[in-house]
Amino acid sequence: MLNDQLYEVVVSSEEVRGDQKIRILVPHEYATSGNTRRYPVLYLLHGSSGDAADWTTVGEAQDICGNASLITVMPNGDPFGFYTNWVIPGNAAPQNWRTYHMEQLVPWIDFNLRTVAKKEGRAIAGLSMGGFGAIRYAEQYPDNFAYVAGFSGALDLLDKRVQRVILDLIIIDGKPLLGPFGSPSEPLDSSAWFAQNPITHAASLRGVAIALYTGNADDLEKILRDTNYRLRDGLISLNIPLYFDDYENGQSIGYGCDGGHNWPCWNAALIDVLPRMMIVLQQQH
Secondary structure: OOOOOEEEEEEEEOOEEEEEEEEEEOOOOHHHOOOOOEEOEEEEEOOOOOOOOHHHHOOOHHHHHOOOOOEEEEEOOOOOOOOOEOOOOHHHOOEEHHHHHHHHHHHHHHHHOOEOOOHHHEEEEEEOHHHHHHHHHHHHOOOOOOEEEEEOOOOOOOOHHHHHHHHOOOOOOOOOOOOOOOOOOOOHHHOHHHHOOHHHHHHHHOOOEEEEEEEOOOHHHHHHHHHHHHHHHHHHHOOOOOEEEEEEOOOOOOOOOOOOOOHHHHHHHHHHHHHHHHHHOOOEO
């Protein structure tokens, strides 16, 4: 117990290597609200080089979500796990992050906490790498989530600039990060980069409420902004509604956001999207 609302638990799984930390934020009244009171859950994913603590240490998730009638679950996704089952786990095996999160963690949370344990009671969101992960999880498990939000997400794996950013993330042995998706190859439509590309599976988001947030104030954010527009355009072409916020230099969204790839903007996006989520998510009294 880190404070009267925030807990950190450690679990293990045969799907991913090592102990796995999970931070769980519960509502103020959780302990006194009675056994029949059940709450919706927001799964909140960190970005690259991060871990389960990020949203409550560098980010302001407790201040933002702590007064809502909501359980917020912040799992570890590995600094460079990319929320997928790796195609080349190598000596780092096992690296089955999708299976761990979606097929083990979600049921574990529902078993151990008083949740609204159905699609209408779950949302998922994340930043950067976690924005990619949130969209992909909602695409692969659309019956798990009523709402998905991406903040500065990497949403087009076929963008060669995105590929270079991912491959330039260095893991312990100093090699390019080939584990999650392998090496980009031609033809791309036969590769994991294509198979795991959010745009490839945009139609799977039908029936899920969607929000995408992006700025334009630094080089990385500009690259990811382009990928957000491509997914937005793909969804529009499929007649799938979404909320899209290009806050540019950050002035329109406020809270200290300057439009860059940084925490003030991701906090601002979470502040903006939370009431939109709460309208959709079911409570059980």
